[in-house]
Amino acid sequence: EDQVTQSPEALRLQEGESSSLNCSYTVSGLRGLFWYRQDPGKGPEFLFTLYSAGEEKEKERLKATLTKKESFLHITAPKPEDSATYLCAVQGGFWGKLQFGAGTQVVVTP
């Protein structure tokens, strides 16, 4: 069965202090790896899809990278508005279903 493990569980950063979140996965035939951002009580918001090892995508202060076993979400010079839970998910095997990790809760303080 597909498995996704995210670390750390929680991360507290000072504004401007860059860091990385990790997503390790096991999946039979990776179709795509997805990053979402979720604010409390809200639905997950799509950030990136990565399809193959070596691929990178950027959006504002966020950059996602992918290897054969893990993905990283780099947050560069974060701002308080980057505070959220970041979810990683994989799509493998049959088409459609996403398997989510437990998430990393990020708090950025001024």
Add this chain to the structure above:
Amino acid sequence: DSGVTQTPKHLITATGQRVTLRCSPRSGDLSVYWYQQSLDQGLQFLIQYYNGEERAKGNILERFSAQQFPDLHSELNLSSLELGDSALYFCASSDGTGDGYTFGSGTRLTVV
């Protein structure tokens, strides 16, 4: 607004009761997915429909059922509710290309 509409936003009901959650997918999306999110379980896949047909099932309880109608909206029916069914229920839709889903804002179900 993501384009995926879920109603109601909040629902409080008693144990043993039955409720129906509704989801309207983004315009043009044929696939609908239902997920349950509780504090200790994270996002758990329940069921997927594609153009009216069931496509995949996750760890969905027998007390739960879903369907997708010809106009592509979907309903998740939860019956014989237990305290442990209290959670956020999310619907998501996709256009079928597999390039990620768009989630709705969820229905918060509280069973008392």
